[in-house]
Amino acid sequence: MQMHDLPDARGHFGPYGGVFVAETLMAALDELRREYEAAREDPDFQAEFHHELRHYVGRPSPIYHARRWSEKLGGAQIYLKREDLNHTGAHKINNTIGQALLARRMGKKRVIAETGAGQHGVASATVAARYGMECVVYMGAEDIKRQSPNVYRMKLLGATVVGVESGSKTLKDALNEAMRDWVTNVESTFYILGTAAGPHPYPMLVRDFQCVIGEECKAQMNEMLGRQPDAVIACVGGGSNAIGIFHPYIPVEGVRLIGVEAGGEGVATGRHAAPLSAGTPGVLHGFRSYLMQDANGQIIETHSVSAGLDYPGVGPEHSWLKDSGRAEYVAINDDEALRAFHDLCRFEGIIPALESSHALAHAAKIAPTLDKDRILLVNLSGRGDKDINTVARLSGIEL
């Protein structure tokens, strides 16, 4: 089996992935898998998905040469895949359209979602409005505080936002609560999972919907430059924007794949969200993968300036890509990400999401070590409007 043909029939990427859920959900996941496998082969479904991406999301998103910033860094040329220009401002909408179309195909009129930064919540509320579905979004109480503009956006779009007070009150707890809702309302409800994680078939179907990013890049790079990049760089929370741009490049030789995790206050301090850099394999949220855990197997609280990367696990395909050596994973600290955030604002007139700023910061770190004819393609997964309160506060300014 080729590396890019994974997962196997039960959702395994080598030792990772799988279906680790309560029995009540097994039938629903099986139904989802069957429905998705049929939809994937159905030309009408694919045509509608791509029609929506084009006319509602505004795809293809452009690739932009960050020329001034590259010059300032004095090395490799940095190109940005502009997922920030998508409707709703991030890559998340690619996935929510795909899943909402699946929900409609399955006759489900109620959708639920978990969200950290609020981007996936907004993208879910958006498609629920677009297709006339009821939408409930679970969001950690801590994240509701730091991402208040997105909470209001979801409400404007007609969604109900439920604050989650259990555990660390962040993304992982929102995911627990969404799963509890799903167990209770499994027959009426479609769970729109926001990243390439969770039980099979989610990591596979989220990846497939996000692969439009990497597929476009291959065609656009070829058209613009007649060649492919030397490295593709993306931030990794649960791993959906990264797997979306990496996956089409897995079989392409000579293209390095670099995933950037949230180093928080520094991996050595333990206050971070970098399971691939500093975690060990385990089972959480329905799949086996690298996790941040203590010696008892309890999940450790994560820390990152960016709510969207504040997750103690990572999609199983990334664990597999790490072990196989096809992709490399590094961590970028809060302060490095913030520096890249400000640089992109000042040198390119683009306000990036704090999540994406981690990928930008790693590009900025390695660009000066490379020749000027080298090309780094960074997935600019989202725009930073949602983050301006956080950034202002860190600069000592109250908006």
Place this chain on the structure above:
Amino acid sequence: MSRIAATFAALKAAHRKALIPFITAGDPVPGQTVPLMHALVAGGADIIELGVPFSDPMADGPTIQRASERALKHGVGLRDVLAMTAEFRKTNTATPVVLMGYANPIEAMGWEAFCAAAREAGVDGVLTVDYPPEEAADFAAQCAAAGLDNIYLLAPTTPPARLAAITRQARGFVYYVSLKGVTGAANLDLAEVAERVGMIRAESGLPVGVGFGIRDAETARQVAAVADAVVIGSRIVQEIEQSTDAARLDNVRLFLAGVRAALDA
């Protein structure tokens, strides 16, 4: 014969139903777990389900979530739960103990080390919410080799063919989850439970336990009329949560004794 099989055999001979209370180990403090286990036995428990605290209890409602959080404040981990079981075994060698929890604490310890230590501690069965049979075949084999019964859950949503297949590989007893939802919910449908238990019985002679959503003696009695065992969790954890330190053991024992009396009536 395993302790679980012996317990069900003796109950059957006496035409009685098994009462299986659940508590979370380490709730509210680690020192009360073994005394609570003895209080459960004094109140009429036939088997004890001992919850292993986990940071992300996805299948649990708020009551058992809070129990987990209280135990975790005291740093209670799987090894501590095994030590508590060993302590309980010093004075009780008859009542089976089934650990109930999530996969990751077992993953972190390692299957082999866990099975050996669980056997050593006097554990009889293991019920892992997020190890469905598809992912648990090797784990179940290691459990069996160590003399532990790996207990599977069946749900209202389990399709008939799957229900039959899981029942045929079950050991110890079959645990039927009586509702679509998390622990402590209150939407149990007795007619559906009866029908499902009948389907399970058609596949296997193993005892059938029913749990989730049983909150009072009357419901326990109705469920016991169609099943071999009733599991009561959130309601007992609530008793633990709401009792003063001085009254806790008595309150738990008396609550359980009330259920016992209804089952035996």
